[in-house]
């Protein structure tokens with residue numbers, strides 16, 4: 467079964483088409499990277515899929531449920547790491563993690579254990595008691611991602627997850643994402659071509675709200691007859707195409 | 708379960724802010740102290756409205772205005788941050804949000820009443836069971852102020868909430884009749900004051916404190932109507948904002 471089935475998904479803001487009749491299927495356990503230049507419509511697509519934004523037209527089935535009519539069935543099974551770091555500033559690292567675990571249905575004790583495990587994975591244990599607002603930007607970012615993973619979602623949205631992470635943290639997040647591959651469906655956006663190449667099974671290139679190309683990094687290189695994936699991307703999103 | 712978790716978070720946000728504690732509890736105590744000083748410097752028994760059993764209920768009502776401020780600020784700040792985006796994508800329902808924001812503020816309101824009346828006893832208020840009834844009679848007012856805060860925070864940014872609050876606090880203070888006898892002013896001012904809920908909340912608490920329970924229903928009806936109306940508005944506006 468496809469985890470995601472996007473059909474003619476469209477979002478129009480006044481006279482700007484943010485997402486224009488997007489069609490896309492994503493298999494269960496697949497990791498798809500949404501690429502595109504600033505303003506291409508990546509975040510808007512993620513917002514619609516995570517039931518935050520009502521589409522102007524079209525629909526998407528997530529795990530078989532419509533984002534338009536079955537949001538309450540979808541929400542417990544997905545989680546999002548928004549493009550901007552999203553943490554509760556006055557809560558400590560541990561409290562932030564426990565809060566999200568409990569909102570997604572964990573009992574108090576279970577939430578404690580999950581938070582502990584998650585802090586170990588993301589190198590946050592030392593900061594367990596620090597208020598989120600006192601953390602460095604990169605540490606807040608890690609917490610924000612940890613909060614997206616703590617509910618063990620079936621579908622995970624990561625909007626530019628590695629923005630602001632140092633080299634080691636980025637490598638560790640890649641490793642973590644690698645471990646999740648095959649188990650959960652991940653939709654990731656990034657502006658780092660090497661990240662998309664290294665992590666994804668499939669790359670979707672958006673340009674001005676429309677799907678420009680779809681395939682593995684290798685396929686897209688062949689399709690554009692370019693030597694590097696970055697060149698392939700630039701060709702696919704160039705004005706002269 | 709999830710509601711508890713969210714309400715717990717909001718309680719922490721509010722009680723961890725030293726400013727909210729300072730204003731929510733410090734200012735009412737300051738007002739009580741001020742009036743005591745004013746009273747003692749006036750020869751004789753001082754003006755009727757400044758007698759502690761008349762003034763303390765007014766201070767309690769006024770202190771609730773800060774609850775509107777806390778609720779409004781918290782929601783407005785959340786709305787500006789992507790933390791609320793994250794929550795909107797979670798299984799929390801609109802009901803969970805509204806109750807989650809409102810519930811932690813109710814104990815805060817009760818605590819404000821307790822602190823206010825405790826201080827009043829210290830300044831000569833007769834300690835008796837009517838203080839409990841007065842506190843209970845203030846519950847609808849507490850709900851009104853909470854609902855109003857939810858409404859403010861759902862509409863405005865945190866800076867706008869701050870600005871709007873300064874007007875609202877003036878209205879609550881002057882419109883309640885704690886500083887001057889509305890019956891003596893008369894005219895338009897009196898009509899406006901009696902159309903707003905502040906004077907009725909104040910009169911109800913004053914009546915309960917005096918053991919004059921027959922006067923309660925008429926005043927409480929006004930406050931309950933305002934609380935319900937504002938609550939419904941807040942819920943509608945919040946739901947609308949959730950869908951952007």
Ligand SMILES: Nc1ncnc2c1ncn2[C@@H]1O[C@H](COP(=O)(O)OP(=O)(O)OP(=O)(O)O)[C@@H](O)[C@H]1O
Pocket residue numbers: 479482483484502503504505506507508509510511549
């Ligand atoms: N609330 C809004 N109102 C009006 N236009 C909007 C709104 N949100 C997004 N847009 C527009 O929709 C388009 C797509 O924006 P979106 O945020 O999805 O881009 P993106 O691909 O995520 O870009 P970036 O790489 O910069 O994050 C842009 O042209 C943007 O200006």
Ligand SMILES: [Mg+2]
Pocket residue numbers: 508509510549625
């Ligand atoms: Mg974006």
